[in-house]
Amino acid sequence: MIVGRPGYVTMQQNGDILTAASPEDLILQQLGYELPVSFLEYWIKGLPAPDLPADLTFNELNQLTNLYQLGWSVSYTDPRLYGIIFLPRRVELTRPQNDIRLRFIGLNWDFDSAVNNSRSNPIN
Structure with a gap:
């Protein structure tokens, strides 16, 4: 698992x-690969990175x-219907110049838990 804050991240591997x-x-x-980790939170939802x-x-x-x-x-x-919107169950990222491919298959979108979490943690 990678944890951190802007400008500093850590990962523990074999101690x-x-x-x-x-x-x-x-x-x-x-790993020697360039992977767009910071952009995945946008791309997986179908949004361009800001x-x-x-x-x-x-x-x-x-x-x-x-x-x-960014070359990806x-x-x-x-696409499957979730509530009132269609969202993909499969997302594939490719970067032809490096021959890199990432696949997210069988995505299940859960809006109930997101709604419940926002209700239990109201913004003041």
Whole structure:
């Protein structure tokens, strides 16, 4: 597990504590791959990372099918109805120049727990 704050992250591996300035730097140091860890929270939801240019592609039902940002292509497939919106059950990230592919398969979106958590922790 990677934990930290902006500008400093740590990970414990085999009793050693590894540190870096960002999750991306830590993964690059340890695995030799550039992975967009900080952007995943946006991309998995079908949102471009803020303040950066992005191209979006939609199908005839106005559902997001592809997001292109920072050299990454994010594909959204197998949309399912959750409440009143369609969300993908499969998200695939690819970066052709490095031949990297990440797949998130069988995603289940749970809005009930998000709503319940917001009710139990009201904003004052």
